[in-house]
Amino acid sequence: MTIEAIIEIRELTKVYGMGEVQVRALDEVNLTIRKGEFVAIMGPSGSGKSTLMNILGCLDRSTSGKYILAGEDVSDLDKTQLAIIRNQRIGFIFQSYNLLPQTSALENVILPLLYSRNGDLSDAEQAEKALIALEAVGLADRVDHKPQELSGGQMQRVAIARALVNDPVLILADEPTGNLDTRSGEEIMTLMSELHTQGSTIIMVTHDDDIAAYAERIIRLRDGQIETDEQNGGYSPRTTLEEVDHARQ
């Protein structure tokens, strides 16, 4: 059985600094990720994890190499076309949440819908969609709260709702639990596992083995190259906090 590839990258290279000091943040990386996979990317600091995520998330472009996302070659798209891909196909979750300050959770989640190009939704329809996404992350009772009135875990859940609201084919998370305490981190991971069991394709960067344990495949980077790429032996889908706690004992 062959499962459709969501991501195919071939000899992907990113070089920073075109002057005297050049950094090869990614060095001819080849990688295929199939639909529905939950992948953790690990590796020491500076190994190129964020660089890879940014290119996968169409926030940045590679210096050379090919990137095919859901069957479409996005390697040579211009800024506007990349913006459309980010909007329609990708949900990005950041370590530092990146929510708009002084803006309610609901409005933060609506944000991607404002830049949606496939058919304009009415304000009510937008609010409806955002509300569903907020319910999915368990924040239906916090829609009017502003980021500064929410805990770190809650902010990250708003960010996840925002990533989900446009039904992306790919969810990217760069150290989503990096700013959270263990308990909140586990809550976020439970949510991610839930999304995974519902069929989402997730790629997540982490240095934490406990967090990586949630993924079914672990890729280790070193100096811009893939060091190891293996299935997670101890992987079993866990979707509730009780199961998480149980597994830790």
Next chain:
Amino acid sequence: MRASKVFQIASKGLTKNKLRSLLTMLGVIIGVAAVIIMISISSGTEAAIEEQITGLGTNLVFVQSSFSRGGFGREGGGPSGGLVYDDAFAIAEEINGVTAVVVEQNSSETVKVGDTTLEDVAILGTTADFPSVRDMAIESGRYFNQTDIDRTQKVAVLGSTLAEELFGDTPPVGQLVTVGNTKLTVVGVFEEKGLVGSTDFDSRIYIPITVVFQKFTPSQFARIIGDRVRVIYVEVDSDIPLDEIILQIELLLAKRHEVSLEEPDFVIQTQQDIIQTQEATTSAFRDLLTWVAAVSLLVGGIGIMNIMLVSVTERTREIGIRQSVGASPNDIRYQFLTEALLLSLVGGLIGVVVGIGGAYLFGELGEMRTVIVPSSVLLAFSSAAAVGIFFGFYPANKASQLDPIDALRHE
């Protein structure tokens, strides 16, 4: 993205920081208000001048002393000393086509009637043809005649406002008024004439010019060279070419004053000359005001650009967040352009209100006359909008070109 969404995002961006938005608008507010107020002042001035000129009557030639050349600094009139009273008679008698000659001599004195005392009342010493040349009608009594003037009769004719102030309901004709130390008999009262330019014809007292020479502006040289006067109005027959009459007056006065035509001690102006000088002055004034206004709008625009640039820098992270969820360069550009446009439009609207209010207040409280010109309001408002787009473009473009990764990393 829908235009209404762009508008919504932009207006939210502005209301998040109300004080900054207001400060940004200040330049545009001042600029637009300045345009409206200045145009209203210059239009008001023009209207006043136009009235003044029509109020002068037609076919007038003005002869004035000129001290810049000839005998500046010399006391008294006569040879190279400017115009004297007798020049008026000479003009009236010797020049063909002159229908009337009026001489005016101004002063101001305290005027008393019974218990009523008025300080600094304008006194106009003048001659018999004054009412016809300056288009003034007598309401009661009579105007003084040449005999009164020749005999230095102590008589006076009152402006309507002055008559009211001095006598109230009592008929003034036949009563005595004390002007300075001189008692004069009121022989007539003028009809109301109103303001002509800045001159109030109704609050003056009109006295035979000979009485003014003798009592209020005496000169120790008067006996030798005659009484000096500031201006002689000459009314001329419209059938005879004006140039010819002017030349004759010039020749006559040059001979009388013993000066050459190249260096006269007088100037002769026609009504046309005066209109032209006034028009030149007002148009220079208007040009100046237009520049001032244009510069203040420009400064307002630069203010918008400045604050928008600061705003783009401050909100780099917000821009990065928007880009990360799918805002294209155009989405970002339109957002900031719309913010700039909104700032200048709202600023422009406030400026229109301030400008109209200011022009009105200037007219009510100040000495100046103002006329609010609707087209100036439109002009000011649309310039503000243009300024917003023009000066908003650079910051908006800068925002749109930010790299999403750099923008997100910005703190």
